[in-house]
Amino acid sequence: MTFGRTAWLVLRKDLTVEVRSLEIAYTTLFFAISCVLFFAFALVKEGKAPEDGAAGILWIAIAFAGTLALGRTFERERQSETLRALLMAPAARPAIYVGKLLGIIALLSAAELVLVPLVAFLFQAPLLSHPFWLSAVLISGTVGFSAVGTLFSAMLVRARSRDVLLPVLLYPITVPVIIAGVRATAALLEPDVELSLVRFWVALLLALDVVFVTLALWTFEPLMTD
Amino acid sequence: MPNWFIPIAGLCAAMFAASPFLIANADYESTMGLVQKIFYYHLPSAWIFLLSAIVCGIASARFLFRGSPRQDRLAYAAAELTVLFGAIVLVTGPLWARKAWGVWWQWDVRLTSSLMGWMVAWAYLLVRKYGGPGSDKLAAGLALFGMANVPFVYVSVNYWRTIHPATTVVPTLPVDMGMALWFSVACFLLLFVLLLRLRVHLEEQRARLDALYLSLDE
Amino acid sequence: MIIDFDHVTADDVSRHFGRRRALARISFRAGSGTILGLLGPNGAGKSTMIALLATLMRPSEGDIRYGPHTSKATGASLRRTIGILGHDLFLYPELTAHENLTFFAGLYGAAHARAAASAALEQAGLSDRADDPIASFSRGMRQRVALERALIHRPRLVLLDEPFTGLDDASAAALVARLRGLRAEGAIVILATHDLDLADGLLDSALFLRDGRMVDTVARPDALRSTYRTIMGRTGVS
DSSP states (O other), X not given: OOHHHHHXXXXXXXXXXXXXXXXXXXXXXXXXXXXXXXXXXXXXXXXBOOTTXXXXXXXXXXXXXXXXXXXXXXXXXXXXXXXXXXXXXXXXXXXXXXXXXXXXXXXXXXXXXXXXXXXXXXXXXXXXXXXXXXXXXXXXXXXXXXXXXXHHHXXXXXXXXXXXHHHHHHHHHTHHHHHHHHHHHHHHHSSSOOHHXXXXXXXXXXXXHHHHHHHHHHHHHHHHOO | OOTTHHHHHHHHHHHHHHHHHHHHHSXXXXXXXXXXXXXXXXXXXXXXXXXXXXXXXXXXHHHHHHOOHHHHHHHHHHHXXXXXXXXXXXXXXXXHHHHHHSXXXXXXXXXXXXXXXXXXXXXXXXXXXXXXXXXXXHHHHHHHHHHHHXXXXXXXXXXXXXXXXXXXXXXXXXXXXXXXXXXXXXXXXXXXXHHHHHHHHHHHHHHHHHHHHHHHTO | OOOOOSEEEEEEEEEEETTEEEEEEEEEEEETTEEEEXXXXXXXXXXXXXXXXTTSSOOSXXXXXXXXXXXXXXXXXXXXXXXXXXXXXXXXXXXXXXXHHHHHHHHTTOSSHHHHHXXXXXXXXXXXXXXXXXXXXXXXXXXXXXXXXXXXTOOSEEEEESTXXXXXXXXXHHHHHHXXXXXXXXXXXXXXXXXXXXXXXXXXXXXXXXXXXXXXXEESOOSHHHHHHHHHHSSXXX
């Protein structure tokens, strides 16, 4: 059982289950939209969002919705203890992690496809003016957030107080992701975009992605064995 | 408790008692005056905070990959001390900033990065307390990620507000203040070692108690 | 690396959680073509022993060996030879029976996943419900699908934790016949149960557990219920 094949089977299974009911997709998306509106009502004054508000609101919505999606995805694996069945596969256990990670990234990316136009629309933010760079920022940020989130959620499956512990563990660690994501997105919203600045943040995010994914692959097996 | 504990504790107490005199005798810093002297406790605390976090991270890695319970006890103790010394840094820092620059908090890169590290240490303790069985491993994983995160937090916070990093609020150290500073560093280092040993000892007693309960079952 | 073995040995295996001892110094040997029963009341440590044998958990002390191999040394290739049916059934309720079996067949490295899944469903007598989601199945039907999932990669070591729960008489009899078939094929079957009537006549040897301790081992037990009562009625370890 090769690594890639195992990861692919897990990913395909996750997508099949999700497409069947679309429960996590719909609820996560709705929650993200509610988040954006919530922040809009809290922060918008006289019809104008605060400076860089659009970028911040976008990333906070992604982070909150992501936490929810992570919790729900692993709650599914907890239901019939299927995570144990996955761990029994005769393949390197990190392959399970990769399969789950790709599923989470797919889910969050789908949410972002809706959130970006929504935020652009509500805040008159020219988010779609540099689609390549925005995609680069969103993808590298999403990968970093998901890499840590998937590992921590998997770790917490059999723990007590897992619902509240996930944000407690996840948010302090993903602060650089949020900072870099918001700064890069805000830079893209400026009238004169400073591409070197955007490149800097994307480079930081990519370095972070590499480090976190590597660390997660390394620690997945010891963390999952009792 | 090992033989050296009491003598070293005595020495540490004596040094701390002596430190205010040494600090008072150090030269006045030109712009800030008296309030700058909080720096003699603030900077060593920051160094020990960092040292404690590193000890926790390394012990966590060794616990996670080798399963040694001693490393787990060390990691737990180091995490608690990280919270303690971090608290000292985060209290003395704003006290100093308020008097010296008029604001309690300035999103200075080091203070902010320290705050994030402190949060991770708190998260470690919360996981150990409320995570249920297996939380020792979860916390170890968190500590590893926290350690790996340090450069990223520093860089991202540094460039966060503006592309031009704000000049750090901690001035470079004038040479003639060296003696008082190193003395304070020695004080805090001794304190750290003592507290770490004490805390690990407590965990060892707990482990011994568990083992006794288990052997009772035989 | 393909590995195989003809016996499983537990050597003074203990497992504790903090100060709670779940298992204390359990030793046994099970050879291929035999069915070993782990018997005892709730909380005796049967599920813990099953989890240890499945390499989902590591023993606090002692060793489990699969032939000459230890679980630490062999990892993934060892898991290929182990099939486990847990108390929770390890099935995805949103997927159909066929999809569940195809997924696990592929994951566990069975050669042609879809064909294996169809064959398994036929063996379980559930081919007509192949395309219904598991959520719509009764407990007994889920159990049957779960059993097929556990066996779909033809493992050498078969671990079953309370497999008779929720089964009606016909299904239970079918399961007993299935286990006998596995024994004839040379599998090592280790079965944890407190359903003594169904296990009667099935076991080649029985390990009696209470409070994590091994109270007795009986080879070829008969009249299981009275044997159980006698052994459990003794105070202290024999």
